Amino acid sequence: MNQYSGLKNALIAFCLLLxxxxxxxxxxGSDLAVQVSSAGGKLVTESxxxxxxxxxxxxxxxxxxxxxxxxxxxxxxxxxxxxxxxxDILKTSLGRNYVVALNLAPSVPLWLSNLxxxxxxxxxxxxxxxxxxxxxxxxxxxxxxxxxxxxxxxTLLRAERLYKSIKKEGERIVIRLKTVDTRAKALKIIKSxxxxxxxxxxxxxxxxxxxxxxxxxxxxxxKKNALKQNITTLRNRVDELGVAEPIIQQQxxxxxxxxxxxVQDTARAKEILGAVATLEFRLVDERNDPQTAIQSGRxxxxxxxxxxxxxxxxxxxxxxxxTGENITGAASGVDDRSAPMVNITLDSIGGRAMLDTTKKYLxxxxxxxxxxxxxxxIIKNGKTIKKRTTTKDIINAATIEGVFSSRFQITGIDSGRxxxxxxxxxxxxxxxTPIEIIExxxxxxxxxxxxxxxxxxxxxxxxMLVLIFMxxxxxxxxxxxxxxxxxxxxxxxxxxxxxxxxxxxPGIAGIVLTVGMAVDANVLIxxxxxxxxxxxxxxxxxxxxxxxxxxxxIADANITTLIAALVLFSFGTGPIKGFAITLSIGIxxxxxTAIIVSRAIINKIxxxxxxxxxxx
Amino acid sequence: MKALNIPKIDFIGKQTYAIIxxxxxxxxxxxxxxINGLKLGIDFTGGTLLEVGYQQDVDLADVRAxxxxxxxxxxxxxxxxxxxxxLIRLEPQAISSAKLSSKIIHLLGNDVDIRRVEFVGPKVGxxxxxxxxxxxxxxxxxxLIYVAFRFEYRFALGSISALIHDVIVTLxxxxxxxxxxxxxxxxxxxxxxxxxxxxxxxxxxxxxENFLSTxxxxxxxxxxxxxxQTLSRTLMTSVTTLLVLLALFFLGGEIIHNFALALLIGxxxxxxxxxxxxxxxxxxxxxxxxxxxxSEKESKEIDARP
Numbered sequence: 001m002n003q004y005s006g007l008k009n010a011l012i013a014f015c016l017l018l019x020x021x022x023x024x025x026x027x028x029g030s031d032l033a034v035q036v037s038s039a040g041g042k043l044v045t046e047s048x049x050x051x052x053x054x055x056x057x058x059x060x061x062x063x064x065x066x067x068x069x070x071x072x073x074x075x076x077x078x079x080x081x082x083x084x085x086x087x088d089i090l091k092t093s094l095g096r097n098y099v100v101a102l103n104l105a106p107s108v109p110l111w112l113s114n115l116x117x118x119x120x121x122x123x124x125x126x127x128x129x130x131x132x133x134x135x136x137x138x139x140x141x142x143x144x145x146x147x148x149x150x151x152x153x154x155t156l157l158r159a160e161r162l163y164k165s166i167k168k169e170g171e172r173i174v175i176r177l178k179t180v181d182t183r184a185k186a187l188k189i190i191k192s193x194x195x196x197x198x199x200x201x202x203x204x205x206x207x208x209x210x211x212x213x214x215x216x217x218x219x220x221x222x223k224k225n226a227l228k229q230n231i232t233t234l235r236n237r238v239d240e241l242g243v244a245e246p247i248i249q250q251q252x253x254x255x256x257x258x259x260x261x262x263v264q265d266t267a268r269a270k271e272i273l274g275a276v277a278t279l280e281f282r283l284v285d286e287r288n289d290p291q292t293a294i295q296s297g298r299x300x301x302x303x304x305x306x307x308x309x310x311x312x313x314x315x316x317x318x319x320x321x322x323t324g325e326n327i328t329g330a331a332s333g334v335d336d337r338s339a340p341m342v343n344i345t346l347d348s349i350g351g352r353a354m355l356d357t358t359k360k361y362l363x364x365x366x367x368x369x370x371x372x373x374x375x376x377x378i379i380k381n382g383k384t385i386k387k388r389t390t391t392k393d394i395i396n397a398a399t400i401e402g403v404f405s406s407r408f409q410i411t412g413i414d415s416g417r418x419x420x421x422x423x424x425x426x427x428x429x430x431x432x433t434p435i436e437i438i439e440x441x442x443x444x445x446x447x448x449x450x451x452x453x454x455x456x457x458x459x460x461x462x463x464m465l466v467l468i469f470m471x472x473x474x475x476x477x478x479x480x481x482x483x484x485x486x487x488x489x490x491x492x493x494x495x496x497x498x499x500x501x502x503x504x505x506p507g508i509a510g511i512v513l514t515v516g517m518a519v520d521a522n523v524l525i526x527x528x529x530x531x532x533x534x535x536x537x538x539x540x541x542x543x544x545x546x547x548x549x550x551x552x553x554i555a556d557a558n559i560t561t562l563i564a565a566l567v568l569f570s571f572g573t574g575p576i577k578g579f580a581i582t583l584s585i586g587i588x589x590x591x592x593t594a595i596i597v598s599r600a601i602i603n604k605i606x607x608x609x610x611x612x613x614x615x616x
Numbered sequence: 617m618k619a620l621n622i623p624k625i626d627f628i629g630k631q632t633y634a635i636i637x638x639x640x641x642x643x644x645x646x647x648x649x650x651i652n653g654l655k656l657g658i659d660f661t662g663g664t665l666l667e668v669g670y671q672q673d674v675d676l677a678d679v680r681a682x683x684x685x686x687x688x689x690x691x692x693x694x695x696x697x698x699x700x701x702x703l704i705r706l707e708p709q710a711i712s713s714a715k716l717s718s719k720i721i722h723l724l725g726n727d728v729d730i731r732r733v734e735f736v737g738p739k740v741g742x743x744x745x746x747x748x749x750x751x752x753x754x755x756x757x758x759x760l761i762y763v764a765f766r767f768e769y770r771f772a773l774g775s776i777s778a779l780i781h782d783v784i785v786t787l788x789x790x791x792x793x794x795x796x797x798x799x800x801x802x803x804x805x806x807x808x809x810x811x812x813x814x815x816x817x818x819x820x821x822x823x824x825e826n827f828l829s830t831x832x833x834x835x836x837x838x839x840x841x842x843x844x845q846t847l848s849r850t851l852m853t854s855v856t857t858l859l860v861l862l863a864l865f866f867l868g869g870e871i872i873h874n875f876a877l878a879l880l881i882g883x884x885x886x887x888x889x890x891x892x893x894x895x896x897x898x899x900x901x902x903x904x905x906x907x908x909x910x911s912e913k914e915s916k917e918i919d920a921r922p
Contacts, residue, residue: 125871133740438737446669447731454869461867462860469856506800509872512864513807513879516857517814520849523856524818527849531622553821556766557814563758564810568803571751576803583807 002540002607004600012600015592016487022494025108025117031064032083033105035244036090036098037072044073048098055093061086074105091242102262103244120497123504123578126452128445129261130269134234136254137434141226145214146171149197151319153212156193162186164208172200175210183207223253229325230435231256234273256435262445270437279324279426282306283357284365284397285315306369308394316367316394321357326350330426332419340419341411344426351406358403367397368410368426396422455508462512463489466519474526476615480601481522484593488518491589492582501585504578514586520557521594525550526616539614543606547599554595558587627843627891628836628899634892638781645788652791657798658734660748662708662741664716667732668724673699679724686723697870701731708738748802752783755809767820768907774897775816778889782812786882800875808882811857815850815890822846823895827908835903839895847891854887 004012036052038044049068052075056063063086064076075090077083083102091100104127106119124131150168157163157175162185165176177183187210190197196218200211214222231248234256238246247259263269285303290313293299303315329345346354357366371392398410413419443451466485470478492511496503529546536542562584569580606614658665676693679702683691690707706716721730736744756776764772783805790797822842832838861883865876 436737437735439740440733440735442730442733444669444729444731446729447667451869451871454867458860458863458867462863465859465863466856469859473852505869505872506803506875509800509864509868509875512860512868513857516860517811517853519856520814520853523849523852527846527852531845534622549825553818556821557817560759560762560813560817561810563762564755564806564813567751567755567758568806571747571754576799579800579803579807583810 002543002603004603004607009600012597016490016597019487019491019494021112021115022117022498023490025106025112025119025497026493028107028109028119030104030106030119031076032078032080033074033076033103034083034087034090035072035074035101035103035105036094037101038098043071044068044098049073051094052090055089056086059085059089061089074103076105076107099239099242101242101244104262116498118497118500120493120503121500122452123502123507124259124261124441124448125443125505126448126455126503127261128443128448129259130263131439131441132258132260132270132273132437133251133439134230134256134258134273134435135438136223136227136230136256137436138223138226138254140434141222142171142214142219145219145222146173149173149194149212149214153190153194153197156189157186160185160189162189171213173197173212175212177208177210180207183210186210227254227256234258238273255438270440273435273437278371279327280369280371281321281323281354282316282367282369283319283321283361284367285317286364288315290315306367306392306394314367314394314397316369321353321366322346322350324426326353327426330423332416332423334416335409335411339411340413340416341409342413342419342423342426343409344407346406348406354408355403355405358400358405362400362403365397365399367394369393370395451505455505459508459512459515463515466515470519470522474522474616476605477522477526477529477602480598480605481519481526481594483601484522484598485515485518487597488586488590488593489515491593492586495585495589496582501581502578503582506576507578507582510579510582511586514583514590517561518586518590518594521550521554521590522598524554524557525595525598529614530616533614533616539606539611542614543602547595551595554591558591562587623844623847625844625847626840628840628895631892631896631899635896638889638893641785641788642781645784645791648788648791649784652794654787654791654797655794656745657796657801658705658736658741659799660741660745660797662736662738664704664706664708664720664736665732665734666704666720666730667696667701668704669701669729669731671700671727674702676702679704682723683720686719688720744799748799751802751806752809755806756780759809759813763817763820767824768903770898770901770903770907771820771824773901774894775813775820777897778816778886778894779809779812781889781893782808782882782885785885786878789881790878795874795877798874800872801878804875804878805882807879808886811879811883812886812889815853815886816894818849819843819846819890819895820898823898823903824908827903827905833905835899839899843891843895850887850891854883857883 036044036048046068049066052073053066056075061082062078063082064078066073066075075086077086087100087102090098094100108117108119146168150166150173153173153175154163154166157166162177162182163175164178167174175186177186187199190199190210190212196215197212198215200213202209202211227250231250234248235246238248238258238260243260243263245261247257249257251257258273260269285300288300288303290305293303293305293315294313299305300315302318304318305313306316307313326346326349327344329343331343333341333343335341369392371390396410396413398412410422413422463485467482470481470485472478474481489511492514495501496507501507525547528550529542532542532546532549533539536545565580565584565587568576569584676695679693680691683693683704688706692705694703695701696703704720706720716735721728721733756779759779760772760776763775786805786808787797789795790801819842822845823839826832826838826842826845827835830838830841858880861876861880864872865880868876
């Protein structure tokens with residue numbers, strides 16, 4: 001009685017060895033490292049590796065080791081000083097096509113990492129870093145979408161000379177036709193050319209009027225695209241910041257989570273992420289004089305007044321040739337006469353529009369308008385409202401010197417510095433929708449280190465207290481429970497490492513709590529065995545019925561706790577999720593160690609032999 | 617090996633006092649919650665929180681003066697852990713934006729160590745409050761269904777009333793002492809729900825077993841016996857859990873201080889409620905042996921148990 005088969009024992013031992021093996025990577029600590037990866041999502045190669053080692057050697061920077069994985073190159077250092085200087089050196093020597101970032105690399109031995117062993121990934125509250133929650137301003141997205149449709153519609157209908165007037169009214173476009181009999185034709189054109197628009201049913205019986213709005217489907221798509229585009233742009237901007245393991249993720253329908261581990265200069269990070277700007281390429285109205293327009297206060301038809309930052313006015317045509325959305329690249333450089341210039345690349349849509357325009361308007365000027373949208377949430381009379389401000393500045397107006405499409409240069413710039421600035425603005429302008437930081441959580445590196453230290457200390461002390469208490473109360477059985485508890489801790493760490501779940505400070509609290517609660521199963525079993533001993537003199541029977549009777553109780557009790565943990569997980573944001581994960585894992589592993597593992601050990605000690613007494 | 621002494625405490629006999637005590641606790645808690653409310657952290661109210669470390673001791677008055685000079689409204693400044701570290705909290709204000717924190721960092725000078733910045737927009741705070749309430753509700757409903765399914769509806773109601781009791785009293789203590797209630801405290805309250813339930817289920821399991829295994833039909837005797845039989849386990853588990861929580865409370869650092877506190881309060885209240893509140897409730901609802909006799913199909917399953 002009370003003996004597990006050899007196979008069962010072997011299986012249990014195998015599970016435990018596996019757990020210990022995969023918990024092992026966490027005890028080796030980590031190295032200071034510089035991580036180099038390619039900015040465009042391309043792979044780094046052996047030649048990059050050679051370049052890095054050569055550069056570091058030539059500058060006399062000592063490094064511990066350097067390794068290439070398919071995603072990045074890790075250079076490890078012995079001290080902080082050489083890590084920092086290496087980062088600066090590599091950043092300047094490798095240029096903008098590479099992301100050079102500081103990192104902490106776990107120093108797992110090769111044989112262990114070959115077996116798939118990885119250290120737990122630490123959350124921002126333990127390693128330091130920034131967490132942003134950004135919200136895309138969908139109101140602005142819809143406004144842009146209405147504008148675009150309005151412009152297209154007007155061009156289409158004008159070609160057929162169908163409307164008397166056309167205007168935007170909030171989220172609607174209102175057309176007044178010239179005659180009633182053109183209605184069918186107009187509707188047909190709209191249906192075939194602009195399928196995103198739907199005709200609104202109104203009470204207005206006037207057959208001359210057509211009311212249009214953007215269909216729900218198209219609205220949904222516009223929002224989805226805006227979010228996607230923002231994520232892409234944010235990725236590029238984060239690359240500029242140089243972060244080792246950034247997380248940029250969609251959350252819900254209009255939000256983006258950005259996590260930047262190790263970033264300390266949050267002001268700069270916010271500036272780069274939060275700058276919300278877009279661009280428009282517009283033709284300059286060369287026929288009318290801006291001064292006359294200012295004095296008379298009347299704008300020429302089809303044009304509007306814009307200003308340079310220094311206050312010089314210019315009349316620009318209303319039609320937008322291309323927007324920041326169409327820009328795929330902008331870089332400063334020098335032309336063959338060493339004059340500063342900016343190289344611009346557009347996507348195919350922008351390129352086509354540019355080709356049409358430059359064919360027609362040679363020697364006219366094209367102006368680049370930089371539009372900055374700021375969204376601030378403010379509280380007014382107890383209500384939260386969004387305050388939107390828009391500033392529009394002309395940042396450049398250059399003459400069309402030839403016919404071009406998607407690749408062209410802006411020349412005639414005063415200085416290299418100005419060219420760089422313009423290129424930067426052009427790149428920044430390709431983020432087309434305003435985004436707002438609605439949540440920020442920054443943990444400085446010193447606090448992160450503190451948190452790890454305190455978390456680990458409280459785990460150890462709490463753990464020791466429980467071990468001592470159990471040994472005192474249940475003697476041999478207590479020691480068995482302690483072994484089970486220790487193995488449980490190893491299993492939790494192993495599962496967390498294998499899942500690469502993020503360990504946070506509340507996660508550590510979850511582990512501590514699990515330690516306290518995991519002994520509950522053993523307490524239940526041991527108390528039950530004691531009871532059985534009181535009514536039954538056969539100790540073997542007492543052990544086995546003690547385990548059996550406690551089993552269902554343990555399962556019931558743990559499942560209910562698991563329900564609470566799962567609710568926590570599904571509701572939770574960052575820190576709470578970490579707590580829920582470790583708590584859930586702890587509950588499950590504790591059932592295994594407290595019931596099966598402790599039973600196996602008790603069986604080894606007492607099973608199948610004649611004992612007069614149990615040390616319980 | 618000595619014969620086991622199962623205590624013979626008449627828990628149910630003292631039920632009247634327990635009911636009065638519990639009602640008093642709940643009443644005072646609700647009173648405090650409606651008068652004082654909870655001291656909500658920025659997770660729920662929105663606002664900005666900065667934890668700043670200095671090289672040497674810092675005078676709070678200086679910091680306050682600097683902040684009021686710069687016209688930051690509703691700024692509260694206090695020490696956090698030591699006199700070298702301060703915590704600045706700002707209400708959401710008219711000029712509020714994520715940039716606010718950068719401005720303050722600039723104001724305090726360059727020699728300070730920014731340990732933590734938290735900014736929560738008013739909208740996010742509102743959502744977290746709603747989600748938190750919902751999470752609590754979902755957890756309770758999920759547990760209600762599971763217990764009703766595994767036991768009987770009276771047990772489900774008994775355990776839920778114990779849980780609601782625990783949550784109200786824990787919140788009441790947080791309200792009475794005006795301790796800050798943030799996201800981690802909410803997590804702790806949900807963990808308390810799990811813990812307290814764990815305790816209650818163990819007692820219920822024993823009550824059911826006793827109903828089925830003894831000839832007694834007097835529910836008072838049976839419940840009393842079950843409470844006595846599980847008493848040493850209840851206390852043991854509470855002690856081990858309290859031990860680790862004390863370690864967290866004293867050593868875990870300021871950030872999880874309130875989290876550990878909520879759990880400490882919750883574990884004590886939860887232990888009490890699983891003994892008195894839950895069992896009083898099922899007794900009041902009139903549990904009897906017949907209610908627990910399994911249907912034919914189930915009884916076969918039970919026979920098949922080892």
